[in-house]
Amino acid sequence: MTSYLVRRLFALLPVMAVVVTIVFFIIHLIPGDPVSVMLGPDATIAQIDETRRALGLDRPIHEQLAKFYARILRGDLGRSYFLDRPVTTALWERAEPTIVLTLFALFVAVAIGVPSGIVAAAYPGSMWDRILMLGALLGVCIPGFWLSLNFIYLFAVRLGWLPAAGYASFFTDPVAAFRYMVLPAVSLGFNQSALIARISRSCMLEVLQQDYIRTARAKGLSQRTVVYVHAFRNALVPVVAVIGITMAILIGGAVVTEIVFNIPGLGRLIISAILRRDYPVVQGVVLVTAATYVLINLLVDMVYAFIDPRIRYD
Amino acid sequence: MTEATLAKVLPEAPEVAAAADLRAGGVRWYRRLLRNRNVVIGAAIFLLLVLAAALAGALSTHNPTRLYPANRLKPPGVENYLGTDEFGRDVYSLVLHGARISLVVGGVTMLFTSLGGIVIGLIAGYYRRLDIVIMRVMDGLMAFPAILLAIALMAARGPGVWNVIFALSVVYMPRTAMLIRSTVLSLRELDYVQAARALGRHDLAIAFRHILPNCVGPMLVQGTFIFAYAVLAEAILGFLGVGVPPYVPSWGNVIASGKNVIREAFWVSLFPGIALTLAGLSLNLLGDGLRDTLDPRLRVQG
Numbered sequence: 001m002t003s004y005l006v007r008r009l010f011a012l013l014p015v016m017a018v019v020v021t022i023v024f025f026i027i028h029l030i031p032g033d034p035v036s037v038m039l040g041p042d043a044t045i046a047q048i049d050e051t052r053r054a055l056g057l058d059r060p061i062h063e064q065l066a067k068f069y070a071r072i073l074r075g076d077l078g079r080s081y082f083l084d085r086p087v088t089t090a091l092w093e094r095a096e097p098t099i100v101l102t103l104f105a106l107f108v109a110v111a112i113g114v115p116s117g118i119v120a121a122a123y124p125g126s127m128w129d130r131i132l133m134l135g136a137l138l139g140v141c142i143p144g145f146w147l148s149l150n151f152i153y154l155f156a157v158r159l160g161w162l163p164a165a166g167y168a169s170f171f172t173d174p175v176a177a178f179r180y181m182v183l184p185a186v187s188l189g190f191n192q193s194a195l196i197a198r199i200s201r202s203c204m205l206e207v208l209q210q211d212y213i214r215t216a217r218a219k220g221l222s223q224r225t226v227v228y229v230h231a232f233r234n235a236l237v238p239v240v241a242v243i244g245i246t247m248a249i250l251i252g253g254a255v256v257t258e259i260v261f262n263i264p265g266l267g268r269l270i271i272s273a274i275l276r277r278d279y280p281v282v283q284g285v286v287l288v289t290a291a292t293y294v295l296i297n298l299l300v301d302m303v304y305a306f307i308d309p310r311i312r313y314d
Numbered sequence: 315m316t317e318a319t320l321a322k323v324l325p326e327a328p329e330v331a332a333a334a335d336l337r338a339g340g341v342r343w344y345r346r347l348l349r350n351r352n353v354v355i356g357a358a359i360f361l362l363l364v365l366a367a368a369l370a371g372a373l374s375t376h377n378p379t380r381l382y383p384a385n386r387l388k389p390p391g392v393e394n395y396l397g398t399d400e401f402g403r404d405v406y407s408l409v410l411h412g413a414r415i416s417l418v419v420g421g422v423t424m425l426f427t428s429l430g431g432i433v434i435g436l437i438a439g440y441y442r443r444l445d446i447v448i449m450r451v452m453d454g455l456m457a458f459p460a461i462l463l464a465i466a467l468m469a470a471r472g473p474g475v476w477n478v479i480f481a482l483s484v485v486y487m488p489r490t491a492m493l494i495r496s497t498v499l500s501l502r503e504l505d506y507v508q509a510a511r512a513l514g515r516h517d518l519a520i521a522f523r524h525i526l527p528n529c530v531g532p533m534l535v536q537g538t539f540i541f542a543y544a545v546l547a548e549a550i551l552g553f554l555g556v557g558v559p560p561y562v563p564s565w566g567n568v569i570a571s572g573k574n575v576i577r578e579a580f581w582v583s584l585f586p587g588i589a590l591t592l593a594g595l596s597l598n599l600l601g602d603g604l605r606d607t608l609d610p611r612l613r614v615q616g
């Protein structure tokens with residue numbers, strides 16, 4: 001297990017190097033002169049030159065890239081001019097809502113997706129299977145951000161059961177925090193629950209075709225026992241891997257959900273940074289989310305290798 | 315194009331019999347496609363959307379970009395079928411014109427990702443040294459949550475239809491490249507490709523005659539899904555205000571303007587959202603159906 005972990009960690013280095021390089025080049029994709037774009041039309045030539053020097057944009061590109069790497073390795077993501085603080089501080093202040101939202105949505109996605117998939121696979125072709133898979137198809141197609149708006153209209157505007165938008169920290173007011181979190185988490189998690197349902201169904205169907213399941217059936221066990229006792233664990237193994245993918249999509253989706261529900265997280269941070277042309281913040285958010293995604297995938301692979309020892313030895 | 319290209323999808327179709335098989339096989343594939351309910355329903359909805367986009371000018375009852383402040387937030391009725399938004403624009407006409415943006419962005423992104431994926435995938439599959447570098451770059455691109463990378467690219471390039479297409483092509487292209495590469499890697503060891511090489515055929519000739527025809531099926535399936543992602547992603551970017559410029563009628567932009575008035579006028583965001591859902595549904599049905607039809611291994615599971 002340790003050697004597998006070490007191998008996987010080393011495999012991450014080139015990926016992270018590429019990620020950092022891509023984030024570096026975002027600034028260079030700005031059409032024309034990035035510095036004049038950042039400072040806006042009112043900037044003087046002197047200001048532009050000074051900022052260009054301060055950002056190191058007057059140096060040759062390979063030198064800039066080397067400096068960028070050195071900074072990132074020191075944990076320095078630059079400074080936000082608009083917020084007047086280091087980017088790392090800004091990210092840290094805004095991380096909590098995004099993390100809470102993502103975890104809640106993940107819970108919703110798994111809690112709806114796995115049982116639906118298992119039930120559908122246990123009785124393939126049945127009415128339940130059809131209803132659940134139709135729901136899953138719709139779930140994949142309904143845009144999450146639009147679902148959020150409909151939820152707001154129905155549950156907040158019409159019925160008044162839940163607040164339409166806003167955020168409270170779980171550390172200060174757990175009840176309010178929960179009420180604020182229900183609609184965002186459900187609308188974000190719903191799409192992914194559909195994906196998880198489809199995949200758990202097909203994994204379960206595959207497991208149910210194996211010999212040991214036939215043996216279990218042959219010795220007279222009921223469908224219920226076969227599905228829930230014998231097949232369940234093995235069917236869940238690939239589903240664990242899907243949860244990694246789900247997390248990544250949820251982090252991306254959280255950005256959009258935060259805008260709909262006015263949640264002060266990383267999504268709101270990056271969108272307002274774009275409007276203010278605060279590029280260090282844009283780069284910081286993208287870099288940190290990509291790194292988080294890579295680490296989550298590593299973690300998922302670890303769990304995966306732990307549940308299924310066959311994976312470690314390929 | 316379906317009959318000819320789909321027939322070539324037959325894995326390991328022997329070269330000699332190909333011409334004879336093509337016609338008979340073509341009819342068989344065509345029939346099988348038409349028998350697949352997902353394909354038929356998906357294609358029907360998609361065709362409706364294409365018609366709506368093509369005839370948007372004729373079907374519209376109002377100019378979608380003209381503002382009538384006096385006519386703002388009218389509920390659906392005889393004058394405005396689907397109501398009006400906060401600027402008095404006709405939602406029905408906006409949705410029709412929005413279909414154009416969605417389909418153009420989705421279609422062109424699908425085209426670009428396919429072309430880029432073919433070039434990069436072929437290079438990676440053929441030249442093992444470049445493969446290592448190319449695949450690390452692809453891994454790096456796929457390490458970003460898709461929508462965030464698209465947002466970052468839009469942040470740099472600024473609003474605009476072509477910038478949206480560029481951003482989404484960069485984001486989704488690695489998936490196609492990986493697909494082509496893995497097909498190349500599995501095919502290059504097969505006897506008939508080895509035979510072509512032994513005969514001294516040029517690498518490019520082998521790629522076009524023997525390898526790419528086998529990629530058409532999987533690429534068609536993946537392209538359909540990329541089309542669906544791109545339509546959705548375009549709407550998300552528009553909704554966030556970093557997609558096509560706000561004055562361009564796109565579904566995402568209209569939903570965004572509906573967000574501001576959700577308390578008074580639910581219809582502004584409701585109808586473009588339904589159109590968006592239908593587009594996603596049709597492409598997902600098509601993709602699922604094509605996959606079931608083109609990949610016989612999957613069909614067994616039912």
